[in-house]
Amino acid sequence: MGQNQDIGNSSLENTDINQTQAGRDAVSFQNSQDNQVTINNIILRMFGKLGSPQVDWEWGKLLLEKKQLPDIRQRLTDTLGRKRISMDVSLQEQLSWVNRTLQIDDQDYGTLDANKLLIETYGRDDIAGKLLILGAPGAGKTTALLSLAEQLVEGARKNPQTVIPVLFELSTWRDDNQSIEQWLIEQLYELHGGNRKSKIYERWLEQRVLLPLLDGLDELGLERQKKCTFKLEEFAQHYPHVVVCCRMKEFAAVNLKLKTFRGAVCLQPLSDIQIQNYLHSLNHSELWSVIQKNADLEKLLELTSEDDPGLLRVPLFVKLVVDVYNPKQPISSKADLLEKYIDRQLSKDIREQERRKEKEKAKWAYKTVEHEPHWRQTSSSLIWIAQVLKENYKTEFLIEQIQPNYLNKKLHQWQYWLLLFIVNILISGTIATVIILPLVLTEYLFSWSFIPNSILVLGLFFGFIISTESKADGALLIIYPFVCCFCFLFKKELPIELKKYVPILHDIDISYRFRLRIPSLKDLRIKVFQPSLTIAIMLTKLMAILAFTIMSIPLMILYEILELSRYDKNNFIFLSTIQKMQILDQEGLYWLKIFIAITFFPITIIYVILFGIISLISVLLSEKIETSYTPNQGLQEAFKAVFFISIILILYIFSFSFLSFQIQPMYYKIINIVIGFLACSIYLPVIKHLCLRFVLWQSGIPWNLAQFLDYCVERRLLLRVGGRYRFLHRELLDHFAQSHHV
Secondary structure (H helix, E strand, C coil): CCCCCCCCCCCCCCHHHHHHHCCCCCCCCCCCHHHHHHHHHHHHHHHCCCCCCCCCHHHHHHHHHHHHHHHHHHHHHHHHCCCCCCCCCCHHHHHHCCCEEEEECCEEEEECCCCCCHHHHHCCCCCCCEEEEEECCCCCHHHHHHHHHHHHHHHHHHCCCCCEEEEEEHHHCCCCCCCHHHHHHHHHHHHHCCCHHHCHHHHHHHCCCEEEEEECHHHHCHHHHHHHHHHHHHHHHHCCCEEEEEEHHHHHHHCCCCCCCCEEEEECCCCHHHHHHHHHHCCCCHHHHHHHHCHHHHHCCCCCCCCCCCHHHCHHHHHHHHHHCECCECCCCHHHHHHHHHHHHHCHHHHHHHHHHCCCCCCCCCCCHHHCCCHHHHHHHHHHHHHHHHHCCCCCECHHHCCHHHCCCHHHHHHHHHHHHHHHHHHHHHHHHHHHHHHHCCCCCCCCCHHHHHHHHHHHHHHHHHHHCCHHHHHHHHHHHHHHHHHHHCCCCCCHHHHHHCCCCCCCCCCEEECCCCCCHHHHHHHHHHHHHHHHHHHHHHHHHHHHHHHHHHHHHHHHHHHHHHCCHHHHHHCCHHHHHHHHHHHHHHHHHHHHHHHHHHHHHHHHHHHHHHHHHHHHCEEECCCCCCCCHHHHHHHHHHHHHHHHHHHHHHHHHCCCCCCCCHHHHHHHHHHHHHHHHHHHHHHHHHHHHHHHHHCCCCCCHHHHHHHHHHCCCEEEECCEEEECCHHHHHHHHHCCCC
């Protein structure tokens, strides 16, 4: 195929999912012959046998079988709780307790038949492939979308070359000017890999074979939701099929209609009879009489002050009430209910009880209950994760994507930057000493006392450059202490630029792995030639400015003598230095600049070649990780690269540098510089990540974050898909994000 094989090389570790994918059973519908026939007929009627030769159908099949179907079924299984919670019912049974009403062109078509598949509603001619799924928080919108997705994917697998349904999170739409089509393409490459040169996903959209299933429109916030709704309307005007999922209240608040979406499925609050049936299925029928007799619980059946459905009218919260209800501790509000659920899941008694029940479980995140983190640390860590996700408009948390701006306290930000600076001083100073010292000292001038001084001096110089990463940031950091002193002495307020952007926090990119590959011409142009030319021109300019300044001093003196000889006091006394330089520029230094530019042109070429070699090596030996299949995957790949370059560096040191402190031939000097730059560029992301993790650990976040997150999955607070983690429900995410640290 000639494509990136991220999907093809993936392995499915969940045995339940493997069995399900093999056709044993479906999660969202009974895998009967009748249901399969219904799904097949709808797929063929809606999409037909397209079979466009421009579409890479084999890649689409891999994406559906290796990524979409396992992810959907794992999320459905986790949501329905087939493993470790008391609710042991199928999705079809669960949805039968939730009234689903259908509206088409603003006309009410009544309640849908709960025994019918959701794909049957989507396949109606009067809906025409564009559907909204609306409901209150916890009503089961995402579960309904996942069930529809599973049915569509199952139909696409059984009927190849028809359609490719893919789930997307609208919370990742960050650029207000970006079209939905461009965003879909970007998300597909980012989440599922593929060769951009082949334009796989662009052709999917051109040929109209991609079926976007969009969740989380309400997670953008009101203003950005309005903008995204405009973009969705523009997209749907020319695209034939799309599904969007959103909270009903937030959708109404925007006050913008998606006119091209003809159908809307609205999940209604539970009725009294449905609640009773729901409790009966969970073997807690007696709880209904308790609700009727308890004033606090009965109040939760009524509409809230914001006209939201009562808490016990929503399936998610009814299930939570069953789990946590205690007559001695009445439930007063949604926050109270969620807090009781969290306390229950983190209580030592429940944890020990689950371990006794599941003795056959092969592996737990922590060996014993005593090794598990304290509930205070668990709660405060989840609060931090939730706040990070909310602030960055994300729904999924990846360990390797933790950034320094996730540190919300200035003290922690300064701790991170100073720690990074100190480590960079030691590492860059050592590398620079090993690389540069043999080039400038002969064996007669060399002294061992030079080494610590060289590490310190070179480390301070290169460490500061590496830590700030740009001239503007370096200048901002240099003037910061002087401005602080001035503001303190004269009782002035610190400028907002310094207050907000100092210390300098740059993003960490450990999304590359060590792989030998052949780059495309586009990669060579963007990643090798352009940056090499930019760096070479910048360094040449610096050298030219220095040379120009030195060479212009005699001309400046001559200029002063000429002025004195003319006795023109007005011109001599009142001309500023800048004016003199401008006059000199007009009267002859223009040719001096031309001369300097020609003189330094060969140096520019040398710089281009030198940095081109460095960039070329990094492009040849690195490949972007498109999808995270395991926690810490990016960090593990980064450590492999660090180990490899460290071996090369050590071998080179013992081969050339420490054996003879002599000036090497020119090609050895080039090798020295190349290895030095490569070492620093490979070490830097890992150093930054470890410094950040150290500061987080000091602030209370567990050091082994993957182990902690897996523990939270066991506690039914998080869900895990591959190397990505998300909260069990949006309501739980919101609750933690609004909480304060314990």
